[in-house]
Amino acid sequence: MSTAAVSSDPARLGPVPAAARSRTAGRPPWVRPSVAVLLVATAALYLWNLSASGYANDFYAMAVQAGTKNWEALFFGSLDPGNVITVDKPPASLWLMALSGRLLGFSSFSMLLPNALCGVASVALLYAAVRRTSGPLAGLIAGAALALTPVAALMFKFNNPDALLVLLMVAGAYCTVRALDRASTGWLLLAGAALGFGFLTKMLQAFLVLPAFALVYLVAAPAGLGKRLLQLLGAGVAVVVAAGWWIVAVALWPTGSRPYIGGSADNTPLDLAFGYNGLGRIFGGAGNGGGGGAGMSGNTMFGGETGLLRMFGASFGLEISWLLPAALIALVAGLWFTRFAPRLDRTRAALLLWGGWTVVTGVVFSFMSGTIHPYYTVALAPGIAGLVGIGAVELWRGRHNFAARIVLALMLAATGVWDFILLDRTPDWQPWLRWVLLVLTALVVAGLLFGLDRLRRAGTVLAVAGVITGLLAPGAYAVVTAGQGHTGSIPTSGPSGNSMGFGDRAGAESSELIALLRQTTTKWSAASNGSQSAAGLALGSDTAVIAIGGFNGGDPAPTLDEFKRYVADGEITYYVSDRMGRGSGEIEQWVTENFTAQTVGGTTVYDLTTAAAAG
Numbered sequence: 001m002s003t004a005a006v007s008s009d010p011a012r013l014g015p016v017p018a019a020a021r022s023r024t025a026g027r028p029p030w031v032r033p034s035v036a037v038l039l040v041a042t043a044a045l046y047l048w049n050l051s052a053s054g055y056a057n058d059f060y061a062m063a064v065q066a067g068t069k070n071w072e073a074l075f076f077g078s079l080d081p082g083n084v085i086t087v088d089k090p091p092a093s094l095w096l097m098a099l100s101g102r103l104l105g106f107s108s109f110s111m112l113l114p115n116a117l118c119g120v121a122s123v124a125l126l127y128a129a130v131r132r133t134s135g136p137l138a139g140l141i142a143g144a145a146l147a148l149t150p151v152a153a154l155m156f157k158f159n160n161p162d163a164l165l166v167l168l169m170v171a172g173a174y175c176t177v178r179a180l181d182r183a184s185t186g187w188l189l190l191a192g193a194a195l196g197f198g199f200l201t202k203m204l205q206a207f208l209v210l211p212a213f214a215l216v217y218l219v220a221a222p223a224g225l226g227k228r229l230l231q232l233l234g235a236g237v238a239v240v241v242a243a244g245w246w247i248v249a250v251a252l253w254p255t256g257s258r259p260y261i262g263g264s265a266d267n268t269p270l271d272l273a274f275g276y277n278g279l280g281r282i283f284g285g286a287g288n289g290g291g292g293g294a295g296m297s298g299n300t301m302f303g304g305e306t307g308l309l310r311m312f313g314a315s316f317g318l319e320i321s322w323l324l325p326a327a328l329i330a331l332v333a334g335l336w337f338t339r340f341a342p343r344l345d346r347t348r349a350a351l352l353l354w355g356g357w358t359v360v361t362g363v364v365f366s367f368m369s370g371t372i373h374p375y376y377t378v379a380l381a382p383g384i385a386g387l388v389g390i391g392a393v394e395l396w397r398g399r400h401n402f403a404a405r406i407v408l409a410l411m412l413a414a415t416g417v418w419d420f421i422l423l424d425r426t427p428d429w430q431p432w433l434r435w436v437l438l439v440l441t442a443l444v445v446a447g448l449l450f451g452l453d454r455l456r457r458a459g460t461v462l463a464v465a466g467v468i469t470g471l472l473a474p475g476a477y478a479v480v481t482a483g484q485g486h487t488g489s490i491p492t493s494g495p496s497g498n499s500m501g502f503g504d505r506a507g508a509e510s511s512e513l514i515a516l517l518r519q520t521t522t523k524w525s526a527a528s529n530g531s532q533s534a535a536g537l538a539l540g541s542d543t544a545v546i547a548i549g550g551f552n553g554g555d556p557a558p559t560l561d562e563f564k565r566y567v568a569d570g571e572i573t574y575y576v577s578d579r580m581g582r583g584s585g586e587i588e589q590w591v592t593e594n595f596t597a598q599t600v601g602g603t604t605v606y607d608l609t610t611a612a613a614a615g
Helices: 031-047 058-069 071-076 092-104 108-134 136-147 150-155 162-182 185-220 225-252 269-274 279-283 317-337 346-367 374-397 402-423 431-449 458-482 511-518 531-541 560-568 586-594
Strands: 524-529 545-548 572-576 597-600 603-607
Touching: 031 108, 031 136, 031 458, 058 071, 058 092, 058 531, 071 092, 092 108, 092 162, 092 185, 108 136, 108 150, 108 162, 108 346, 108 374, 136 150, 136 374, 136 458, 150 162, 150 317, 150 374, 150 458, 162 185, 162 346, 162 374, 185 225, 185 269, 185 346, 185 374, 225 269, 317 346, 317 374, 317 402, 317 458, 346 374, 374 402, 374 458, 402 431, 402 458, 431 458, 511 524, 511 531, 511 572, 511 597, 511 603, 524 531, 524 560, 524 586, 531 545, 531 572, 560 572, 560 586, 572 586
Parallel strands: 524 545, 524 572
Antiparallel strands: 572 603, 597 603
């Protein structure tokens, strides 16, 4: 049942009008203009006021700046053009932003532009994927739901890796759907390649959708079991090749002539993937204290308590859960209504794809004990949006059956009530909105239950009202999020532009200190402990600054001996004392014992070109 699996079997949901059956047979004239409106509106939302966040997360902005100055720094994702240490992620997202900076000149706009375009492309690919199984209307609803998810409006205008990650995962889903049409090996290999590059974006998080992709192909591809298994094996090879070429290149590169891999314990990307930045995020340990970890369980910026309802709680609820109840209802009902469908049924395949995406990712996020931040949930948004688009349209098509009508009414009611609760969490922001939403929800649900759609032309009005009601609250929250500037390493959506961590310090540095660094002619103008301190100096002065120890100052790069050699060779002019409140390390101790301090713009600075230390 390729067009309306939920409703086309009379034994399940009753007869389907001919108009409903024909919606996916061709391309009605309203489709292309509607898609154009969706994509233009998405672009306007994500590109609007794009530079309001400045350099957003200084940590990644520093690496992007370095990539615009040095090709080796771009390849490795180094924090400085001198290639001392990398960011604690693979560099794929940095490649896009740095290349944009090379073309347009490094700025907030050129850095954030690729991520905004990733958002538009994600909406387009989600529409295309859902359309192939459930028709253009379902695709449009899914695309709009993704575009108007608050955490999506946040992250597609930010410089964290998540924007590219989402695009690559949606691209993998689209390729999987295309592969289902004729058991295409080529499309399945492309799906694997997309997730492989997802690994080069944010490592193991890209693989959370792999079970859903493999399951739907194994269940619904039009080929024998043996062929399906071989094709999935080939797709696995494609994942390894697409992810592994950079890993191999780093492994073969002499360690003495490349930067240290930030966040790793042994200077290798694989340790980063399966340690601190991989399994450590799920199970805790390896430098991960967030999530349900010790001392962090009450901190909403680090996920709060683990548990089945975590995605609805204080940390994640306003980011992602607006349509989650409706998506889960659609998944359960859709799988029930298609329980007797043939193996190749496309609607059930779509439910398995987007439902598997949502369930696996949601469960991992809900129970992971390591570091997790609210914005991670942008990876859930396509799965939820896909389920909502498919469920809403298929149930509407089958509304002549009482069971389908009840389930659709339940989806709408659950969305309205839950969104009312979410809006009440920010009671000072547009308090009227939640009451308007509640009234609209009641009217639409009543109209649906009492058969208002059977009246002349009332069906169209009721359907449009249902879509508007479902997207009203998340849409309003997404629009206000898009209009705010966001900085820091842990941004959150909403009207206040809340964030945590270390953000745009480029404008916070004293003009005297920035002027001093701009006058230097050495390889590095300065060095400072950790990227939070060094990034503001590098971005403000547009000079190379060593971030001693990487993100939090804890990585062994540069070593004391390496730092002494840099100083002896006259490659660093200043050491800027750590202003982030951390204890001093051996490099700072050596500097303070051997060089004279001066105060520049309220900051302690050491001139490393004078009275060079012995030994």
